[in-house]
Amino acid sequence: MDIIGIGYLGFETTKVDEWRDYGPQVMGFQVGQSPASDPDSLYFRTDDRRHRFAFHPGKIDRLAYIGWEAKGKIEFEAAIARFQEHGVEITMGDAALCEQRGVKGVFRFRDPVGYQHEMFHGQKWMPRSFTPGRPHGGFVAGVRGLGHLVVITPQWPPELQDFFVKLMGFHYYGPGAGKGQTAFYRSKLNSYTSHDIAYGYGPGKMGVQHVGLFVKSLRDVGETYDIVKQRGIPMMMTLGQHSQDPHASFYHFSPGGFALETITELEPWHDDGFELNPEKLSTWGHEVVGPILGPSVRTPEELLEPELLAKYKQG
Structure with a gap:
């Protein structure tokens, strides 16, 4: 697709x-x-x-x-x-x-x-x-979409990979460098970043773990970082750079209970041509200072409608 x-x-x-x-x-x-x-x-x-x-x-x-x-x-x-x-x-x-x-x-x-x-x-x-709500250099979206999304799955259905790879035509980028069972996917036309959506296994839990948004400069990341600290908004991870992406970012918790990752590209991302297996999550920074799963991650009983919950429990 x-x-x-x-x-x-x-x-x-x-x-x-x-x-x-x-x-x-x-x-x-x-x-x-x-x-x-x-x-x-x-x-x-x-x-x-x-x-x-x-x-x-x-x-x-x-x-x-x-x-x-x-x-x-x-x-x-x-x-x-x-x-x-x-x-x-x-x-x-x-x-x-x-x-x-x-x-x-x-x-x-x-x-x-x-x-x-x-x-x-x-x-x-x-x-x-577009007119930003405060002084801001702007977001990078357009041909790459709004950014990326990481969700938690309470089970690991075997058909999940086929759904994205064989049906929707996504590229499987690998499990990333985090602990536990995860899967990163990017759309067919995405040649700008490693993933559009990722699923992380959290037994008995589901919900949004974080949303990643790209901004145009390190200054935009830094100014957002300062505002978050000035307002006393809880953070998940401090400023740092992931091992699989040449990007600088930090994570803080939104009013919805999920984290927002504010990201800027230090250099253009390119497809590595092979499945990466990083030895650690980040090359520098990204100190974990808050929970990895925020209050947006709950039980299926809390998040799913009754009919859908019944279907989920049946398998």
Whole structure:
């Protein structure tokens, strides 16, 4: 499948007002205009797209959906046919959902773990329209998607790898350098970074572990780092550089309980051509100063709807 990367993420939250301050003042997001059909939700922009994040009022803080961007209409239609050929249940989005997402077409499906995904094409945008919520050099998105996502899986279904590699056409990048069972995947059209999505095994647990966002300079990383410290926001890891990526980053906890990794490229990433097996997570820094799994990671009973939970328990 010709997928660019993650185009947008949607969350349910009990903390809309906290996000409304945190998004622009800490991260530098622009508050976007909410669709007429969804006035109570909060939409954030990180570039010229209509939005990259949506926070919908809910009874719990959790990931609601992951939106994958197909390259265009033809690629989108080919993806529909491929899912249908492989017997994967999909639900086509109606005009109301397309309007809410700001796209020309969208369909929904679930992965073998139970996470809700969407695939879309033709998201609205306007050139040179992004205005950060505070002085900020800007985010790197566009042809690479908004960034990356790491989620926890309570089980390790054997069909997970086939779902991403054989069905969706993703590249398996390896398990990374972290402890435990993990899997990193990047989309077919992603030649800019090591992964779009990763799954980490946490027995009996699920939820978002962190979201990674790229910014344009080390100064943007440093200024965000200072704001986080000045506000006393808990961190997961200090500033450092991972062994598998030539990037500098740090992790702090968002109002949603998951970590945000603010990243800048020290040099362009390139495909190594082989599966890496780093001996340690980072070449310098990244001191662990908080929990690796924040309060966004909970039990399936807390995060899944009853019908989906029953299906999960059946296998």
